[in-house]
Amino acid sequence: MPSRRRLLLSAGLLPLAIAAGRRAGADDADDPWPDIKASLFADRPIQDGAGILALEAPKRAYDAAIVPITVTAAIAQSDARYIQAVHLIVDKNPAPVAGVFHFTVESGTATFATRVRVNEYTNIRAIAEMNDGALFMAAAFVKAAGGCSAPALKDAEKAMASLGKMKLKAPDSVILDRPNQAQLLISHPNFSGMQFDQISRNYIPAHFVQDIRIRYADRVIMTVEGNISLSEDPTVYFSFVPHGPGEIAVDVTDSEGMKFSQAWPVSPVPAS
Numbered sequence: 001m002p003s004r005r006r007l008l009l010s011a012g013l014l015p016l017a018i019a020a021g022r023r024a025g026a027d028d029a030d031d032p033w034p035d036i037k038a039s040l041f042a043d044r045p046i047q048d049g050a051g052i053l054a055l056e057a058p059k060r061a062y063d064a065a066i067v068p069i070t071v072t073a074a075i076a077q078s079d080a081r082y083i084q085a086v087h088l089i090v091d092k093n094p095a096p097v098a099g100v101f102h103f104t105v106e107s108g109t110a111t112f113a114t115r116v117r118v119n120e121y122t123n124i125r126a127i128a129e130m131n132d133g134a135l136f137m138a139a140a141f142v143k144a145a146g147g148c149s150a151p152a153l154k155d156a157e158k159a160m161a162s163l164g165k166m167k168l169k170a171p172d173s174v175i176l177d178r179p180n181q182a183q184l185l186i187s188h189p190n191f192s193g194m195q196f197d198q199i200s201r202n203y204i205p206a207h208f209v210q211d212i213r214i215r216y217a218d219r220v221i222m223t224v225e226g227n228i229s230l231s232e233d234p235t236v237y238f239s240f241v242p243h244g245p246g247e248i249a250v251d252v253t254d255s256e257g258m259k260f261s262q263a264w265p266v267s268p269v270p271a272s
Helices: 004-009 011-025 033-041 156-161
Strands: 046-048 053-056 067-073 083-090 097-103 112-116 122-130 135-142 166-169 180-186 209-216 219-226 235-240 246-254 259-266
Touching: 033 083, 033 122, 053 122, 053 135, 067 083, 067 122, 083 112, 097 112, 166 246, 166 259, 180 209, 180 246, 209 235, 219 235
Parallel strands: 046 135
Antiparallel strands: 053 067, 067 112, 083 097, 083 122, 097 219, 112 235, 122 135, 166 180, 180 235, 209 219, 209 246, 246 259
């Protein structure tokens, strides 16, 4: 049976989520966070994230459709204690769970960055779920509006022509046995279902990146459950710890069931 989190991420519930978002937006005193928290975490306590993670976001976004978010982990990933997931939540978005980022010890660190859409002035939250189940939260308030319905940067024909193409930006020298950061870029319109096509005079159906799986030398580094709240052309900064030569391999599945895969060889060098 699908988890409540997966249902909140599901395209099938987007119309209900959009309607709920509109109701919430009608009254600024209506705080959606208690309902989101109850849906995702029931009555589990959420502690202050200081000392575990920090969230960086612009106080006022330059572009509500591509708001940069950085989550910095304050602890290393060790066998004894590690962050196994970070839930990235944009409280007042129609689909508030922008993404769930899953980590392993092979990640080295649970620090990551991405870009999200912001539909109205809202709190953005990063909730770390530890390997023992404990929850810790960091949050920031962002002033931005209209990001979920903003027109796509590319027209639909160009977007579909490059659908699923990926780029990987990694350091010139990848160092053995320590965390190295890389950036993954995925060409995908991530249509929200709220964008209006001026030519057809219809709303463009939702079509977005749903799952990302990143491996190094066949070991899982990170997986991401995505949603319409991730920006067009999703990007993820992530870390990995190489113990020898291998490939960074990425598998992507979108909400239409389309699958894309790509791999890049990596030859790490010892630390100097």
